[in-house]
Amino acid sequence: MSDHRRNRGRADCRTTARIRICLVLASLFLILCAGQRNEATAGVRPPDQPQLVENWREVRRFKIGGDGRDWADAPDRFVFSLSGRLAASSAMNGVVRVYDLERGGTRSLRPPGGVTSIDIAPDDKHIVTTPGMAFSNNRSLPGDNQLKVSVGLVNAIGLWDLESTKVIRHFAGHSSVVYAATVSADGRHILSASYDQTIRLWDFANGKELKRLEGHTAAVSSLAITPDNRLALSGCWVRGERGSADSTVRLWDLETGEETQRLEGHSPRIRKVMFSPDASRAVTQCLEDVSPTQNQEVARLWDLQSGKLMARFVVEGQETPIAFSADGRLVVSAENNSAVLRDAEDGKELRRLNGHDGKVTSVAVSPDGRRAVSGGSDGVVRVWDIEQAEQVASLRAHRSEIYSVSFSHDNRRVVSRDGDSLIVWERSPVDSQVPQEPVRRE
Numbered sequence: 001m002s003d004h005r006r007n008r009g010r011a012d013c014r015t016t017a018r019i020r021i022c023l024v025l026a027s028l029f030l031i032l033c034a035g036q037r038n039e040a041t042a043g044v045r046p047p048d049q050p051q052l053v054e055n056w057r058e059v060r061r062f063k064i065g066g067d068g069r070d071w072a073d074a075p076d077r078f079v080f081s082l083s084g085r086l087a088a089s090s091a092m093n094g095v096v097r098v099y100d101l102e103r104g105g106t107r108s109l110r111p112p113g114g115v116t117s118i119d120i121a122p123d124d125k126h127i128v129t130t131p132g133m134a135f136s137n138n139r140s141l142p143g144d145n146q147l148k149v150s151v152g153l154v155n156a157i158g159l160w161d162l163e164s165t166k167v168i169r170h171f172a173g174h175s176s177v178v179y180a181a182t183v184s185a186d187g188r189h190i191l192s193a194s195y196d197q198t199i200r201l202w203d204f205a206n207g208k209e210l211k212r213l214e215g216h217t218a219a220v221s222s223l224a225i226t227p228d229n230r231l232a233l234s235g236c237w238v239r240g241e242r243g244s245a246d247s248t249v250r251l252w253d254l255e256t257g258e259e260t261q262r263l264e265g266h267s268p269r270i271r272k273v274m275f276s277p278d279a280s281r282a283v284t285q286c287l288e289d290v291s292p293t294q295n296q297e298v299a300r301l302w303d304l305q306s307g308k309l310m311a312r313f314v315v316e317g318q319e320t321p322i323a324f325s326a327d328g329r330l331v332v333s334a335e336n337n338s339a340v341l342r343d344a345e346d347g348k349e350l351r352r353l354n355g356h357d358g359k360v361t362s363v364a365v366s367p368d369g370r371r372a373v374s375g376g377s378d379g380v381v382r383v384w385d386i387e388q389a390e391q392v393a394s395l396r397a398h399r400s401e402i403y404s405v406s407f408s409h410d411n412r413r414v415v416s417r418d419g420d421s422l423i424v425w426e427r428s429p430v431d432s433q434v435p436q437e438p439v440r441r442e
Contacts, residue, residue, distance in 0.1 A: 235270030311347020317361035375402025
């Protein structure tokens with residue numbers, strides 16, 4: 001009996017040993033497989049799990065969509081100041097709001113009849129508005145704005161003082177609706193575009209008309225001025241007073257008032273024109289029909305010296321889908337699900353910045369040229385290292401599609417907006433031990 005028990009004990013020990021050996025071998029096999037898997041995927045990260053190396057935090061939030069009950073209070077135009085310190089929006093109900101992105105606070109302006117465009121002067125002390133349709137048609141206006149506008153100011157551009165929130169000067173001369181007005185980078189001039197098919201250059205200080213640029217055959221609605229105030233670009237969106245269309249973008253010499261180049265091949269719905277920093281290149285954006293029921297935003301890169309088309313590509317979004325780097329060497333564009341880096345010399349694609357779960361709708365480049373920022377339909381703002389073409393931060397606070405993004409002048413802040421909120425993000429060291437202040441909601 002005892003021998004039997006001893007034999008059974010020995011068998012049990014052998015079985016246990018075999019099990020242990022099998023477990024060890026299985027563990028070694030799993031370790032080996034894991035090592036091979038890691039080796040195969042070295043340097044590869046899923047787009048939704050990047051190695052984030054920068055710490056950006058939300059420091060301020062502005063509510064920009066009104067109370068949500070009145071669709072007319074939602075912003076339909078939005079601009080940033082050159083300094084990045086201010087932003088401004090206008091709504092269908094005519095209210096213009098100016099947001100102090102650094103110190104907080106909002107100011108409201110109420111131009112009679114609303115506005116068709118807004119721009120912030122480089123001094124961050126003034127804003128330019130162009131009169132809305134009710135103002136331009138000289139109608140009696142409802143509510144607190146019941147008045148008759150004098151004939152001389154029907155199509156006048158307004159210059160507002162932000163401290164007093166009052167109009168301090170008018171620029172009168174257009175014979176019809178003014179669709180756009182922009183202030184030159186040196187703050188000395190205003191350039192305006194109208195349904196009367198003309199472009200006019202004004203003296204910012206005294207309101208006098210200096211030049212009248214004529215040649216377009218439709219209503220002029222998009223403008224850009226070079227930083228040195230020497231050249232201007234213009235494009236048309238709607239038919240002009242005489243019912244004609246115009247699918248050209250024109251380059252003007254502001255000293256002589258002469259047209260120096262004509263860029264052809266667009267649709268007659270030109271949404272945006274912009275110069276490269278050195279004014280050697282231009283990007284134009286227009287809405288083009290793909291079919292009777294479908295259209296798309298198309299961007300074109302031009303050599304302004306020769307007037308040659310360098311590249312054509314489809315972009316997403318309407319407000320900020322294209323940006324030049326500060327040195328003018330790169331064009332960053334929102335294309336499908338990627339932010340695309342292109343050579344500004346010839347428009348060739350260099351790299352794609354992938355990571356958004358949906359369409360990329362807006363892009364911007366930091367003033368120092370080291371970072372790009374993108375916003376998407378996924379509601380996420382992503383910051384990229386341009387040289388490495390890698391994502392360095394993912395900013396998540398929006399609840400809907402991002403419409404526009406921008407950098408501050410010191411590269412430390414990113415501003416992003418959706419349909420309801422404007423959020424200011426600030427970069428801080430990853431190892432910072434300074435307690436975070438609560439988000440300031442305006």
